[in-house]
Amino acid sequence: MDLNYTPQEQAFRDEVRAFVRSRLPQEISRKVLEHKRLEKEDHVRWQKILYEQGWIAPGWPVEYGGTGWNPVQRHILEEECAEAGAPPVMAFGVYMVGPVIIAFGNAWQKQQYLPRILSSDDWWCQGYSEPGAGSDLASLKTRAERQGDHYIVNGQKTWTTLAQYADMIFCLVRTSNTGKKQEGISFLLIDMRTPGITVRPIITLEGGHEVNEVWFENVKVPVQNLVGEEGRGWTCAKFLLSHERTGIAGVARSKRELRLLKYIASQEKKNGRPLLQDSRFRDKVARVEIDLMALEITNLRVLAADREGRPPGPEASILKIKGTEIQQALTELMMDAVGSYALPHLPAAWSNHWLGERVGPEYAAPLAARYFNYRKVSIYGGSNEIQRNIISQMILGL
Amino acid sequence: MDFNYTEEQLLLKDSVEKFLTKNYSFEQRREIIEAREGYSPLAWEGFASLGLLGVPIPEEFGGFGGHGVDTMIVMEALGRALVVEPYLSTVVLAGSAITLGGSDAQRKILLPRIVEGSMKFAFGHTEPGTRFELNRVETSARQEGGMWVINGQKSVVLHGAAADLLVVSARTSGAPDSRQGITLFFVNPAEQGVAGRDYPTYDGMRAAEVSFDNVSINPESVIGVVDHGFALLEAVVDRGIAALCAEAVGCMGALHAATLEYLKTREQFGVPIGKFQALQHRMVDMLIQYEQAKSMALLAAVNVDSPDATQRRRSVSAAKEFVGRAGRFVGQQAIQLHGGMGVTDELSVGHYFKRLTALDTTFGDSDQHLDRFLEQENAAVEAPVLKPAKQWKQLV
Numbered sequence: 001m002d003l004n005y006t007p008q009e010q011a012f013r014d015e016v017r018a019f020v021r022s023r024l025p026q027e028i029s030r031k032v033l034e035h036k037r038l039e040k041e042d043h044v045r046w047q048k049i050l051y052e053q054g055w056i057a058p059g060w061p062v063e064y065g066g067t068g069w070n071p072v073q074r075h076i077l078e079e080e081c082a083e084a085g086a087p088p089v090m091a092f093g094v095y096m097v098g099p100v101i102i103a104f105g106n107a108w109q110k111q112q113y114l115p116r117i118l119s120s121d122d123w124w125c126q127g128y129s130e131p132g133a134g135s136d137l138a139s140l141k142t143r144a145e146r147q148g149d150h151y152i153v154n155g156q157k158t159w160t161t162l163a164q165y166a167d168m169i170f171c172l173v174r175t176s177n178t179g180k181k182q183e184g185i186s187f188l189l190i191d192m193r194t195p196g197i198t199v200r201p202i203i204t205l206e207g208g209h210e211v212n213e214v215w216f217e218n219v220k221v222p223v224q225n226l227v228g229e230e231g232r233g234w235t236c237a238k239f240l241l242s243h244e245r246t247g248i249a250g251v252a253r254s255k256r257e258l259r260l261l262k263y264i265a266s267q268e269k270k271n272g273r274p275l276l277q278d279s280r281f282r283d284k285v286a287r288v289e290i291d292l293m294a295l296e297i298t299n300l301r302v303l304a305a306d307r308e309g310r311p312p313g314p315e316a317s318i319l320k321i322k323g324t325e326i327q328q329a330l331t332e333l334m335m336d337a338v339g340s341y342a343l344p345h346l347p348a349a350w351s352n353h354w355l356g357e358r359v360g361p362e363y364a365a366p367l368a369a370r371y372f373n374y375r376k377v378s379i380y381g382g383s384n385e386i387q388r389n390i391i392s393q394m395i396l397g398l
Numbered sequence: 399m400d401f402n403y404t405e406e407q408l409l410l411k412d413s414v415e416k417f418l419t420k421n422y423s424f425e426q427r428r429e430i431i432e433a434r435e436g437y438s439p440l441a442w443e444g445f446a447s448l449g450l451l452g453v454p455i456p457e458e459f460g461g462f463g464g465h466g467v468d469t470m471i472v473m474e475a476l477g478r479a480l481v482v483e484p485y486l487s488t489v490v491l492a493g494s495a496i497t498l499g500g501s502d503a504q505r506k507i508l509l510p511r512i513v514e515g516s517m518k519f520a521f522g523h524t525e526p527g528t529r530f531e532l533n534r535v536e537t538s539a540r541q542e543g544g545m546w547v548i549n550g551q552k553s554v555v556l557h558g559a560a561a562d563l564l565v566v567s568a569r570t571s572g573a574p575d576s577r578q579g580i581t582l583f584f585v586n587p588a589e590q591g592v593a594g595r596d597y598p599t600y601d602g603m604r605a606a607e608v609s610f611d612n613v614s615i616n617p618e619s620v621i622g623v624v625d626h627g628f629a630l631l632e633a634v635v636d637r638g639i640a641a642l643c644a645e646a647v648g649c650m651g652a653l654h655a656a657t658l659e660y661l662k663t664r665e666q667f668g669v670p671i672g673k674f675q676a677l678q679h680r681m682v683d684m685l686i687q688y689e690q691a692k693s694m695a696l697l698a699a700v701n702v703d704s705p706d707a708t709q710r711r712r713s714v715s716a717a718k719e720f721v722g723r724a725g726r727f728v729g730q731q732a733i734q735l736h737g738g739m740g741v742t743d744e745l746s747v748g749h750y751f752k753r754l755t756a757l758d759t760t761f762g763d764s765d766q767h768l769d770r771f772l773e774q775e776n777a778a779v780e781a782p783v784l785k786p787a788k789q790w791k792q793l794v
Contacts, residue, residue, distance in 0.1 A: 001407075001467045002400045003700050009399070072399065286772050290694075290716045297693035304401045318686050391685065392678040396658055 003300065005072075012073055016080045023049050027352065029085035033260070035366040036352045040123070040165045043087050047120040050089065056118055057094045064102055064110070065118045071306040075247070082252035092161070093117040093124040097170040100187065100236045104228035109189065113168070127157040127171035127190070127214060128237070135386050137172070138181045138234065142216060144173035144188060146223070146230075151175075151188060153196075153219040159380070163199050163212040166192050172237060175230050187233035189225040196220070204376070206369035207347050248316055248381075249299045249323035254292055257330045261285060264363055265337045275337055288329045295322045314394035317387035324377040324384060335371040338364040342371075401696075403471070410453070410462075411471045417448055418479040424746050427480055427602070436596075436604035437483045437560055446515030451489050454637070456497060459509035466699035469637070470644040474695075477648020480746070480753055482602050484518050484557035486641055492519030492565050494637045495582060499622035499630040504584075508563075520561035521638075522552035522585075522608055523631070530762035532632055534575045537610065539568035539583060546617065548585065548610040556760075558606025559596035561587060566610075570625050577628040582621040589613050601756040602749065636714045639761050640698040643721045646757045647695045649750045650688045650725060653732040656747055657681065660736055677735060684731050691724040712774040715767040722764035725754035 028042045050056040058074045060066030098117045101109050116122040133140035142155025153173060169190050176184030196219040202211045228236055265276035275281050299319055302312045335342045341360030348354045349365040358365060378384045392398045421444055430438040445451050454469050455461025469490060476485055489512060496508050511517040528534045537550025548568055564585045572579025585592060591613035594606045622630045661672030661681060671677055698717035704710045729751035733740035740747050758764060
């Protein structure tokens with residue numbers, strides 16, 4: 001029993017840290033650390049740096065551009081990136097559609113898409129949820145009808161994250177209405193520039209534009225863009241659920257945010273003393289810190305098992321539930337820490353390029369928006385209630 | 399990073415679990431609790447012959463020479479079987495006090511007796527009017543004619559009546575709450591002036607109120623250095639806490655298994671009640687708390703002997719804080735999910751619940767350990783990279 005990293009892992013961490021520290025552009029890390037708005041270019045710029053180093057998709061098989069690292073090494077890269085304030089690698093290409101194409105795609109798809117995922121030349125988005133298909137994803141209705149060498153797609157996707165930037169979308173579509181509802185679903189790769197696609201923004205409660213509706217009206221998709229067999233798309237979707245989910249806990253990011261919370265609470269005053277010394281506030285911070293310690297060890301247990309060839313399945317749902325609860329608690333405490341100065345609503349101040357007059361401390365400006373925005377984390381990626389259903393069925397056998 | 403047990407540890411785990419399955423059923427435990435002694439001399443002999451009483455004791459004194467993780471393995475199993483014998487007070491607390499602070503003579507005489515099962519110990523620290531502040535000791539010990547004379551009272555001394563020897567904290571100098579001036583002593587309960595009142599606790603154990611009225615003991619009874627007992631006391635209690643966290647994990651594991659089984663077998667509305675989502679989600683939350691508690695007990699076990707005292711205190715107190723919360727949650731949910739059956743004396747569920755409730759209080763509850771956890775913060779709140787304030791202004 002040993003909770004420490006091995007000397008080799010430690011040396012590896014040093015190497016990774018040196019790379020991240022020297023190559024991560026400061027104007028990007030500042031935005032991340034200060035909760036400022038990240039632009040598409042920021043993400044792409046950092047991802048290209050990782051790509052040039054050969055580290056953009058460590059979990060992929062080596063022959064497709066992976067690094068051959070074990071799960072602990074991959075975790076170390078994620079930790080070091082989060083610690084330094086790197087933007088998280090956008091999951092849709094590298095972590096989601098890439099592995100599906102590798103596992104189920106044909107030779108043409110691999111050749112066409114995988115290199116452009118690695119180089120971040122294509123920005124991918126995910127077409128899963130629909131207005132009538134959220135947690136009950138299999139009841140989706142977007143139709144794809146075969147006409148010669150094409151599918152004709154009609155319907156609507158929603159909650160499509162950053163579709164406004166996307167070159168490509170991977171979609172679950174209905175190709176059959178007979179049999180079990182899961183069996184009539186297919187997995188299609190669709191070029192966002194195809195005529196008939198309309199992207200409409202959904203503005204979330206804090207005023208941000210992250211998610212969209214994507215409408216399909218007689219969109220022609222070549223049959224060669226079907227991944228796997230027609231009617232087997234649900235298998236691809238389920239495959240994603242068991243793939244590379246140890247990063248889901250977000251431990252390193254939360255540790256970074258905890259540090260910021262303590263800093264803010266040490267600057268804010270209550271009764272003339274730092275808020276961090278106020279027993280009521282301090283206790284809340286300490287309880288989150290202890291919860292995060294427990295999550296970190298649990299995450300390491302899952303990782304160590306993964307390294308020994310036991311990849312996490314439903315255990316990842318535990319990490320998702322606790323990880324998101326902690327993330328939400330941290331955003332809430334940070335907002336509470338600044339008191340009234342959470343109130344000013346100046347979206348322009350969330351940009352690093354803004355030169356206007358600030359109201360209150362600089363760190364206060366984005367905190368309420370972040371708290372509002374982070375209500376999403378217990379909803380997306382399978383709501384925490386759906387995660388509980390998964391644990392209940394797959395681990396507990398209920 | 400390695401979360402596997404060694405061959406030896408797997409063997410230890412297997413042997414203690416097998417022994418308890420065979421010799422310590424819930425019904426057998428009930429009889430033990432009702433017996434006059436409040437523990438089973440037979441079970442104690444069994445522990446001795448298995449080598450369990452020597453797990454954390456150095457090999458040169460006949461022990462296993464184990465560390466925190468080995469103790470964790472034993473305590474988790476004891477928790478699972480709700481063992482009431484004075485393992486914690488004898489092996490973990492007194493064993494650690496002697497190993498870490500005892501003189502050569504004390505170690506040579508006493509440690510082998512712990513290992514062979516011929517001596518049992520109790521640990522008297524808490525006093526009336528205190529919670530579990532380690533530094534607040536009013537029981538006094540003063541020197542008189544080459545002897546130490548002890549006066550005072552210790553409250554809720556676990557297994558006090560069963561002990562052949564007491565380990566007692568006393569004030570040899572300084573103010574009642576000073577860390578300086580605390581000394582640990584062995585006190586023979588048969589000594590003139592020692593009086594005790596033995597009583598059962600709600601979790602099936604025994605405890606005693608022990609008072610000392612001009613109890614005269616010889617200088618060889620001092621454990622460690624006079625006036626400098628606080629660090630020893632703290633290290634000993636930290637080992638005790640790490641052990642208790644493991645015991646709590648054992649209790650939670652048993653409750654988790656029993657409740658899951660109940661959800662699969664108890665039928666209402668024509669289906670097993672585990673088909674209802676409201677109950678499923680409670681069960682999942684129990685599992686999550688149990689898994690997280692396991693992680694924290696492990697953290698405490700690994701760091702309890704850390705040479706870095708801050709890391710040790712931080713890990714142990716964080717674990718105790720977490721395990722206290724998790725134990726209450728798991729216990730309460732287990733009862734709720736068992737419905738009416740959960741509040742009966744007949745089922746083991748209520749007994750685990752009571753033990754978990756007691757464990758939170760023992761050696762300081764969650765609130766107390768949250769305080770101690772916070773004391774370890776060295777106020778090093780570093781500023782993240784934040785830009786300096788702008789010098790010029792512009793209208794929005």
